Amino acid sequence: MTLNIGVIGCGMIGRDHTRRLQQVLAGAQVVALSDVNQANAEGVQKDFAPNARIYATGEELIAAPEVHAVLVTSWGATHEPYVLAAIAAGKPVFCEKPLATTAEGARRIVEAEVQFGKRLVQVGFMRRYDAGYLALKEAVDKHTGAPILVHAAHRNPAVPEAYTTPMAIHDTMIHEIDVFRWLLNDDYVSARVLYPRNAARSHTKLRDPQVVVLETAKGVLIDVEIFVNCHYGYDIQCEVVGEDGVASLPEPMTVDMRLGAKRQSTILTDWKDRFVASYDVELNDFIGAATAGGATGPSSWDGYAAAVTADACVAAQSTSGEAVAIALPVRPALYA
Ligand code: NAI
Ligand code: NAD
Ligand code: ISE
Numbered sequence: 616m617t618l619n620i621g622v623i624g625c626g627m628i629g630r631d632h633t634r635r636l637q638q639v640l641a642g643a644q645v646v647a648l649s650d651v652n653q654a655n656a657e658g659v660q661k662d663f664a665p666n667a668r669i670y671a672t673g674e675e676l677i678a679a680p681e682v683h684a685v686l687v688t689s690w691g692a693t694h695e696p697y698v699l700a701a702i703a704a705g706k707p708v709f710c711e712k713p714l715a716t717t718a719e720g721a722r723r724i725v726e727a728e729v730q731f732g733k734r735l736v737q738v739g740f741m742r743r744y745d746a747g748y749l750a751l752k753e754a755v756d757k758h759t760g761a762p763i764l765v766h767a768a769h770r771n772p773a774v775p776e777a778y779t780t781p782m783a784i785h786d787t788m789i790h791e792i793d794v795f796r797w798l799l800n801d802d803y804v805s806a807r808v809l810y811p812r813n814a815a816r817s818h819t820k821l822r823d824p825q826v827v828v829l830e831t832a833k834g835v836l837i838d839v840e841i842f843v844n845c846h847y848g849y850d851i852q853c854e855v856v857g858e859d860g861v862a863s864l865p866e867p868m869t870v871d872m873r874l875g876a877k878r879q880s881t882i883l884t885d886w887k888d889r890f891v892a893s894y895d896v897e898l899n900d901f902i903g904a905a906t907a908g909g910a911t912g913p914s915s916w917d918g919y920a921a922a923v924t925a926d927a928c929v930a931a932q933s934t935s936g937e938a939v940a941i942a943l944p945v946r947p948a949l950y951a
Contacts, residue, residue: 618906621647621682623673623697624689625655628711630663631887632686635895637663642902643684649676650689673697677704684905687711691785695720702727702735707905709898711739712789714918718926721919728915729947737901740793740913740921744893744900747865751853752798760858762799765837767791768852770845772884779820783841784928788827791839792924793917798855801831803924805938808931816844827928830938848882849889916950919943 620636620643622629633645645664649672650656656669670676673693677685677700684707687697695715701708702724714736715721728736742748755762769787778786796802807828817823824842831837853864867889869880883889897912904911924941931939 616906618643618902619646619681619683620644620686621649621670621676621679621684622659622667622686622688623649623676624687624693624711625650625659626688626690627887629655629686629688630659632688632894632898633659633663635898636686636902639895640899640902642899642906647676647679647682649673674700677701677706682706684708684901692716695724698724698736699727702731705731705735707735707737707901707908707910709737709739709901709905709910710918712793712918713785713922713925714738714915715922716785718919718922721915721922725915725919725947729949732949734910734914734949736915736918737897737904737910738793738913738915738918738921739897740790740797740917741890741893741897742790742794743797743913744896745890746892747867748794748798748853751855751862751864754862755798755855755857759855759860759862761833762835762855762857764856765795765799765835766852766854766856767795767837768840768842768850770840770848770850770852771843771886772846772848773816774818774821774843776818776820778818778843780822780825780932781929783821783823783825783843784827784925784932787843788839788841788928789921789925791837792829792921792928793913795829795831795837796917796920797913799831799833799835801833801835802920802943803829803927803941804832805830805940806924806928806931807936807938808928808934809936814842814844816846822932825932827931829924829928848884849886850882851889914950916946 648656687710829837
């Protein structure tokens with residue numbers, strides 16, 4: 616059976632996910648597109664999905680009988696109503712991060728899915744599918760002993776003026792928030808935020824870089840540098856210090872060159888290239904589970920836990936370094 620997918624939001628990542636569904640992966644086809652800016656949907660239709668029908672609204676796309684499953688790749692603030700509509704229609708839905716831009720919004724999705732009685736939602740936390748993070752997890756689980764510290768960095772070369780201080784958490788660090796819960800099999804209890812002087816390339820509405828310190832229930836301290844105007848490249852770093860040793864996230868494969876009395880290797884500049892393979896694997900997982908009528912991988916609960924933590928980090932951005940507590944309610948059995 617071929618899974619018929621409708622894509623809501625045809626910007627950068629909606630376009631890229633449509634390309635992989637149409638040209639890279641087997642088992643699915645994009646039959647419907649929607650975007651508040653219809654020109655974006657038309658561009659994606661023309662380039663990758665000539666047979667897809669364009670719907671005026673995401674709600675109409677979700678209701679369309681030919682659509683078996685939905686991809687939500689519109690702006691973060693629009694995710695919640697589309698995911699709720701897909702659950703109400705009983706259709707599997709892959710939602711790009713963040714699941715919702717507030718913890719209450721993510722909680723409403725968890726409650727709707729629990730009431731439906733079956734998992735339908737996969738959140739786009741693709742790092743869990745990255746070969747480097749999987750290898751790091753194996754090293755942490757089997758070799759380096761119980762974790763004590765994590766040092767991490769999330770660096771983007773530049774961001775537009777519309778990117779503001781809280782977005783460093785909701786839009787960017789949300790990936791670290793999710794992946795460290797998974798990597799350490801732990802939950803967070805507090806967050807602190809510290810700022811050095813502002814980088815010269817930053818904007819007036821953005822404190823950049825920021826350092827977020829998360830503490831986990833098992834007592835691990837995680838420091839994350841978020842630097843979104845680092846200029847030199849797209850660079851994701853992570854080192855886990857354990858009782859018996861230290862494990863580091865592998866660098867992306869690159870050719871080591873000796874040229875002109877220098878050793879050189881390339882640093883990527885675009886998130887699309889850094890995680891290209893993990894986007895393929897996460898969507899392949901979605902196709903498999905959605906074809907069977909359900910969902911797998913990062914869940915609504917993971918999206919909710921990330922949203923609660925992100926809200927605490929954003930609150931901690933204005934407490935002059937004071938810790939903000941993080942607490943989750945009891946996890947519903949659906950997500951055990
Ligand atoms: P974008 O701005 O390039 O594209 C968003 C598209 O959604 C635009 O075409 C816009 O017109 C459309 N849109 C906005 N509101 C809509 C609505 N209510 N209904 C239908 N369409 C709507 O943004 P981008 O970079 O593609 O990001 C989209 C989502 O993907 C965000 O949630 C972002 O966090 C996530 N993302 C995830 C990445 C990852 O590594 N997993 C990487 C980049 C983005
Ligand atoms: P984008 O701005 O390039 O694209 C967003 C698109 O959504 C635009 O075309 C916009 O017109 C459309 N849109 C906005 N509101 C809409 C609505 N209500 N209904 C339908 N369409 C709507 O943004 P992007 O970079 O593609 O990011 C989109 C989402 O993907 C965000 O949630 C972002 O966080 C996420 N994202 C994830 C990753 C990742 O690595 N997982 C990377 C990039 C983006
Ligand atoms: C973007 O939305 C992503 O998800 C990228 O992975 C991240 O590095 C970037 O900062 C976000 O804007």
